[in-house]
Amino acid sequence: MAGALPMAIEAESLGKSFGSFQAVRDLSFTVRKGTIFGLLGANGAGKSTTIRMLCGLLRSSTGTARVEGYDINSQAQEVKRHIGYMSQRFSLYEDLTVEENIRFFGGIYALSAETCRERAAWVVGMAGLKGRERTLTRELSGGWKQRLALGCAVLHHPPVVFLDEPTSGVDPISRRSFWELINRLAGQGMTVLVTTHILEEAEYCNDLVFMHAGNLIARGSPRELKAGAFRSPLLELRCPRMIEAFRVLQNEEWVKEASIFGASLHLAADLPGGWEEVSLKAREVLSRDGIEVERLEPILPSLEDVFIRLIERRGEEDGG
Numbered sequence: 001m002a003g004a005l006p007m008a009i010e011a012e013s014l015g016k017s018f019g020s021f022q023a024v025r026d027l028s029f030t031v032r033k034g035t036i037f038g039l040l041g042a043n044g045a046g047k048s049t050t051i052r053m054l055c056g057l058l059r060s061s062t063g064t065a066r067v068e069g070y071d072i073n074s075q076a077q078e079v080k081r082h083i084g085y086m087s088q089r090f091s092l093y094e095d096l097t098v099e100e101n102i103r104f105f106g107g108i109y110a111l112s113a114e115t116c117r118e119r120a121a122w123v124v125g126m127a128g129l130k131g132r133e134r135t136l137t138r139e140l141s142g143g144w145k146q147r148l149a150l151g152c153a154v155l156h157h158p159p160v161v162f163l164d165e166p167t168s169g170v171d172p173i174s175r176r177s178f179w180e181l182i183n184r185l186a187g188q189g190m191t192v193l194v195t196t197h198i199l200e201e202a203e204y205c206n207d208l209v210f211m212h213a214g215n216l217i218a219r220g221s222p223r224e225l226k227a228g229a230f231r232s233p234l235l236e237l238r239c240p241r242m243i244e245a246f247r248v249l250q251n252e253e254w255v256k257e258a259s260i261f262g263a264s265l266h267l268a269a270d271l272p273g274g275w276e277e278v279s280l281k282a283r284e285v286l287s288r289d290g291i292e293v294e295r296l297e298p299i300l301p302s303l304e305d306v307f308i309r310l311i312e313r314r315g316e317e318d319g320g
Helices: 047-054 076-081 098-108 113-127 142-153 172-187 199-204 222-229 242-249 274-287 303-317
Strands: 007-018 021-032 036-040 062-067 083-086 160-164 191-196 207-212 215-220 234-238 255-261 264-269 295-299
Touching (some): 021 047, 021 062, 021 207, 036 047, 036 172, 047 062, 047 160, 076 083, 083 142, 098 142, 113 142, 113 172, 142 160, 172 199, 199 303, 207 222, 207 303, 215 303, 222 303, 234 274, 242 264, 242 274, 255 303, 264 274
Parallel strands (some): 160 191
Antiparallel strands (some): 007 062, 207 215, 234 264, 234 295
């Protein structure tokens, strides 16, 4: 497309097997430069295996990918020189201070002493660690540790950074602060590929891939995925006997989709009179079983709604 951003990552039929087990199957997608791209899915979906292949840490069994133009199998060392990587597990040395960890990674990236000093000041400022340079890393809170780890991963200013479940185990406030840093990096032109099973985090991504059991089951922007997942309007129902209401409504022919979502029930239903008729019909059906509806109103689908629906469709297509 004219004016489209060039691609930082191009995956073509990427697959990985461990013996008879296929961890990733026929995965194809592209990532535009300077964007935040999300690999989403439950634990065991194949996200970490995919990111390790893209980083040149694992050789693919089938297909290949290019990162900044370098083939992940035949040019793995070049790939590694052009990326930053933050692993799922905390990757810094806890018995070193903040500044010692930064200097250590500066040595790994072969930065000059002067460049390392400049970048260290940048990392400390970005991570909000001013005044804590001599604090042992193990004494930092989880949020500060993650920001320091991100800073060390991009200390050499790579064009692409891979973040594998970067906010796992971090409190919501620290998670939001961490994503502000990611947005800032993308705004400066860095390409960010992040894996997560926290679906609310996907809202921060420009484009997404949903993975399930090693397969790509959907891709697009958050808005595109929400718009395309449901053929009928989505409604939220609240009542005291939620499980019973779910069992009753899922057997109604006019209810196209139904799922428990926290303390509420999400319905996709299609009647000529729109959601007002759906509301009347649902109240009528539930009242037969003595179930009183507290609230029933149209809502926009969340990405969790989308993911649940995609998994259900996958099961239907597989005959499950």
